[in-house]
Amino acid sequence: xxxxxxxxxxxxxxxxxxxxxxxxxxxxxxxxxxxxxxxxxxxxxxxxxxxxxxxxxxxxxxxxxxxxxxxxxxxxxxxxxxxxxxxxxxxxxxxxxxxxxxxxxxxxxxxxxxxxxxxxxxxxxxxxxxxxxxxxxxxxxxxxxxxxxxxxxxxxxxxxxxxxxxxxxxxxxxxxxxxxxxxxxxxxxxxxxxxxxxxxxxxxxxxxxxxxxxxxxxxxxxxxxxxxxxxxxxxxxxxxxxxxxxxxxxxxxxxxxxxxxxxxxxxxxxxxxxxxxxxxxxxxxxxxxxxxxxxxxxxxxxxxxxxxxxxxxxxxxxxxxxxxxxxxxxxxxxxxxxxxxxxxxxxxxxxxxxxxxxxxxxxxxxxxxxxxxxxxxxxxxxxxxxxxxxxxxxxxxxxxxxxxxxxxxxxxxxxxxxxxx
Amino acid sequence: xxxxxxxxxxxxxxxxxxxxxxxxxxxxxxxxxxxxxxxxxxxxxxxxxxxxxxxxxxxxxxxxxxxxxxxxxxxxxxxxxxxxxxxxxxxxxxxxxxxxxxxxxxxxxxxxxxxxxxxxxxxxxxxxxxxxxxxxxxxxxxxxxxxxxxxxxxxxxxxxxxxxxxxxxxxxxxxxxxxxxxxxxxxxxxxxxxxxxxxxxxxxxxxxxxxxxxxxxxxxxxxxxxxxxxxxxxxxxxxxxxxxxxxxxxxxxxxxxxxxxxxxxxxxxxxxxxxxxxxxxxxxxxxxxxxxxxxxxxxxxxxxxxxxxxxxxxxxxxxxxxxxxxxxxxxxxxxxxxxxxxxxxxxxxxxxxxxxxxxxxxxxxxxxxxxxxxxxxxxxxxxxxxxxxxxxxxxxxxxxxxxxxxxxxxxxxxxxxxxxx
Numbered sequence: 001x002x003x004x005x006x007x008x009x010x011x012x013x014x015x016x017x018x019x020x021x022x023x024x025x026x027x028x029x030x031x032x033x034x035x036x037x038x039x040x041x042x043x044x045x046x047x048x049x050x051x052x053x054x055x056x057x058x059x060x061x062x063x064x065x066x067x068x069x070x071x072x073x074x075x076x077x078x079x080x081x082x083x084x085x086x087x088x089x090x091x092x093x094x095x096x097x098x099x100x101x102x103x104x105x106x107x108x109x110x111x112x113x114x115x116x117x118x119x120x121x122x123x124x125x126x127x128x129x130x131x132x133x134x135x136x137x138x139x140x141x142x143x144x145x146x147x148x149x150x151x152x153x154x155x156x157x158x159x160x161x162x163x164x165x166x167x168x169x170x171x172x173x174x175x176x177x178x179x180x181x182x183x184x185x186x187x188x189x190x191x192x193x194x195x196x197x198x199x200x201x202x203x204x205x206x207x208x209x210x211x212x213x214x215x216x217x218x219x220x221x222x223x224x225x226x227x228x229x230x231x232x233x234x235x236x237x238x239x240x241x242x243x244x245x246x247x248x249x250x251x252x253x254x255x256x257x258x259x260x261x262x263x264x265x266x267x268x269x270x271x272x273x274x275x276x277x278x279x280x281x282x283x284x285x286x287x288x289x290x291x292x293x294x295x296x297x298x299x300x301x302x303x304x305x306x307x308x309x310x311x312x313x314x315x316x317x318x319x320x321x322x323x324x325x326x327x328x329x330x331x332x333x334x335x336x337x338x339x340x341x342x343x344x345x346x347x348x349x350x351x352x353x354x355x356x357x358x359x360x361x362x363x364x365x366x367x368x369x370x371x372x373x374x375x376x377x378x379x380x381x382x383x384x385x386x387x388x389x390x391x392x393x394x395x396x397x398x399x400x401x402x403x404x405x406x407x408x409x410x411x412x413x414x415x416x417x418x419x420x421x
Numbered sequence: 422x423x424x425x426x427x428x429x430x431x432x433x434x435x436x437x438x439x440x441x442x443x444x445x446x447x448x449x450x451x452x453x454x455x456x457x458x459x460x461x462x463x464x465x466x467x468x469x470x471x472x473x474x475x476x477x478x479x480x481x482x483x484x485x486x487x488x489x490x491x492x493x494x495x496x497x498x499x500x501x502x503x504x505x506x507x508x509x510x511x512x513x514x515x516x517x518x519x520x521x522x523x524x525x526x527x528x529x530x531x532x533x534x535x536x537x538x539x540x541x542x543x544x545x546x547x548x549x550x551x552x553x554x555x556x557x558x559x560x561x562x563x564x565x566x567x568x569x570x571x572x573x574x575x576x577x578x579x580x581x582x583x584x585x586x587x588x589x590x591x592x593x594x595x596x597x598x599x600x601x602x603x604x605x606x607x608x609x610x611x612x613x614x615x616x617x618x619x620x621x622x623x624x625x626x627x628x629x630x631x632x633x634x635x636x637x638x639x640x641x642x643x644x645x646x647x648x649x650x651x652x653x654x655x656x657x658x659x660x661x662x663x664x665x666x667x668x669x670x671x672x673x674x675x676x677x678x679x680x681x682x683x684x685x686x687x688x689x690x691x692x693x694x695x696x697x698x699x700x701x702x703x704x705x706x707x708x709x710x711x712x713x714x715x716x717x718x719x720x721x722x723x724x725x726x727x728x729x730x731x732x733x734x735x736x737x738x739x740x741x742x743x744x745x746x747x748x749x750x751x752x753x754x755x756x757x758x759x760x761x762x763x764x765x766x767x768x769x770x771x772x773x774x775x776x777x778x779x780x781x782x783x784x785x786x787x788x789x790x791x792x793x794x795x796x797x798x799x800x801x802x803x804x805x806x807x808x809x810x811x812x813x814x815x816x817x818x819x820x821x822x823x824x825x826x827x828x829x830x831x832x833x834x835x836x837x838x839x840x841x842x
Contacts, residue, residue: 011478011515011518011519011725012475012478013471013474013475013478014471014473014474014475014496014499014501014503015498015499017471017472017473017474018471019468019469019470019471019512019516019520020467020468020469020470021468021516021520021521022466022467022468022530025466025467025468025469026466026467028469029457029467033454036450037776038773040778041772041773041776041777041778041779042773042778042779042780043757043778043779043780043795043797045443045446045447045795046443046446046447046450047440047441047442047443047446048440048441048446048449048450049440049441050434050435050438050439050440050535050549051438051472051505051535051537051549052435052438052505052537053434053435053438054433054434054435057432057433057434071496071497072497073494073495074494075435075492076492076493076539077436077539077540078435078436080435082435084472084473091440094432095440095442097432098432099440099442100442103794103795104787104790104791104793104794104795108780108795109443114471114472116472116473118497118498119498128471128472143764146764147764154773256765304432336464343564343567343568344677351462352459352462352463352575355458355462356462357461357462357463357464358462358463358464359463359464359529366525369525370525372525373524373525374464374466374524374525374529376464
């Protein structure tokens with residue numbers, strides 16, 4: 001350091017953004033691949049939209065985000081206002097409505113990318129969220145909702161999470177109970193409901209015909225019994241249909257084997273103005289926020305000129321990685337071997353041809369310190385293979401002098417350890 | 422379409438940007454993974470920098486790009502000028518100089534991401550380039566250069582390209598021959614040299630001591646013999662050292678088995694002001710531009726306070742995909758099976774558990790049209806498995822009624838076809 005400044009300040013990043021260093025970058029990528037492989041197994045086809053878009057396209061489909069969340073900039077050549085996408089759903093909606101329009105429905109599309117959300121207020125930090133997700137467009141009704149719940153559970157099991165909760169709700173319940181209430185007032189009510197603040201809710205709902213129902217919603221969460229009660233309580237309100245729909249979805253999800261992961265909340269208000277039916281959030285221990293969320297937004301595609309029902313699921317890979325770490329996974333094991341030898345040591349090529357990670361350094365000392373620093377699993381000094389941290393010999397035979405079966409077997413063990421992340 | 426506008430105009434993209442639809446997105450991702458697996462085998466560790474950065478960090482390490490190529494915007498909260506990265510090398514340099522500084526050298530880092538370059542002049546289009554690459558920092562001299570040439574050839578063979586050319590040069594040759602020439606004049610000379618325009622070069626070099634050498638460079642390209650001639654011709658100039666260095670590198674690369682891919686150009690001028698030694702460009706039939714390029718930039722890291730030698734290699738996945746297509750590869754085969762059945766058909770789960778792609782549609786007609794539209798390999802109507810395009814039966818037995826070995830074997834054939842892309 002020439003300047004004496006702390007390193008982080010010498011070449012600062014925009015507030016809220018960060019680098020992924022090797023271990024994290026590698027385990028993030030492996031995680032994304034595992035998630036995508038399950039999306040693929042369910043028939044979801046990958047699409048890759050560009051990194052920025054014209055503001056009016058993205059803002060047409062913002063969903064639960066406000067336009068304050070969007071990082072805008074003026075494109076210098078055209079003077080057009082562009083945005084770094086705060087969410088990928090509007091881009092997928094645009095693709096469905098334009099270039100894929102002639103395809104046979106339903107549309108099963110998967111995406112992966114970084115979204116950027118502007119943070120205003122005190123923090124003034126952006127959030128950079130690595131998202132993976134799917135959109136299922138062109139199917140109304142419970143089958144599509146179930147498919148996404150099933151897919152979410154499948155993905156989370158596939159990445160090794162055993163304990164997670166999918167909290168299902170229906171945006172129609174609150175929406176219908178607030179039918180006819182002025183937008184600003186409705187906002188206040190949902191905010192109080194979201195905080196489960198009964199005192200304020202009581203005050204705010206004075207005079208509303210649906211007051212009792214809204215007050216009851218505060219406690220209508222938990223398991224199936226909460227939904228049974230909601231159906232009974234809401235039977236004579238406009239929310240009767242969505243309440244019944246939610247109970248039916250819950251039962252169908254149980255029938256599909258999801259019971260150990262399901263909870264329900266009849267009073268969930270997230271995105272009530274945007275979502276049109278089923279909504280869900282996915283929780284696991286570790287991150288203080290959902291690892292994923294989704295919902296039905298049957299009105300979005302019409303904003304792009306292609307009216308059709310649609311439901312989406314998005315996972316936050318940062319939060320998912322955190323949950324896996326909390327469950328004791330996600331630390332990628334060391335891999336590869338540092339050969340003590342010349343850069344053209346023939347062992348390098350032989351190892352790499354077998355897809356093993358291999359580099360060479362000229363002395364045992366350099367090789368060992370390199371292996372520690374960059375998390376290699378083994379050093380091979382020509383006669384033996386040893387662990388760079390403990391110096392303990394690896395492999396079955398004391399002497400390893402060729403890329404033979406015994407050696408490959410040793411590395412296979414190391415590699416399978418590294419895959420078990 | 423409600424408006425009657427052409428689809429592409431209804432929801433336009435910023436000029437020069439585009440979407441990848443399923444087939445292309447999938448084959449792009451598979452290609453990136455294959456490239457990264459070879460980077461990994463050579464010991465390169467993945468890092469993932471953020472999608473935008475403060476302008477002064479990126480512009481400090483621009484290399485061969487000009488600051489005109491950079492898409493800048495003002496971050497609305499802080500008022501700081503940020504850029505969408507036009508190249509990932511400055512970001513990697515920043516990471517090496519800061520957060521990885523304590524690691525044992527050399528630094529072998531891999532990256533993958535989209536870069537955005539502004540286009541000025543007539544086209545006024547941006548270019549969005551999907552890049553993968555590596556940087557090798559902390560090793561001077563030919564061994565590092567050779568490692569990158571070897572890695573480039575390994576990667577290209579791994580992705581199935583047999584015919585490609587790595588054109589090597591040394592930025593020091595032109596740089597030394599223009600030593601002491603005013604920057605603007607030097608620019609003019611290199612431009613003429615780059616166009617191999619002997620008439621203009623003759624005019625521009627009048628009075629320069631190195632005139633004869635500069636004029637000779639125009640034809641000093643091809644195979645080893647061109648470099649032998651260059652060494653002789655430049656022996657008494659300041660460029661004697663880089664010329665010898667280039668010939669030695671060429672010979673060493675031949676010794677490593679690269680001869681069938683090597684060409685040389687003693688008069689290459691690309692990035693002569695930035696690169697400090699070996700430079701190379703990689704060509705294959707198809708795209709009208711290099712599929713990759715790289716070079717030694719020993720002065721870059723010092724701009725980030727961590728002086729050390731470094732050499733990089735970057736591949737353009739668009740151009741590489743084009744070259745593979747031109748060579749008859751890269752079309753991903755159809756995959757997966759559409760089951761004629763209910764959404765909870767147990768065959769779906771059985772197929773997906775085996776990592777096969779599976780969806781259900783209720784009738785044979787819907788299933789067939791869906792399978793065609795979304796490029797599925799097979800439709801399974803309960804008693805037989807058939808090709809959705811030809812309606813020809815698939816599999817060994819006429820009747821396929823369970824997820825049995827015969828069926829899995831059939832799909833294995835289909836899957837291996839799809840992997841052979």
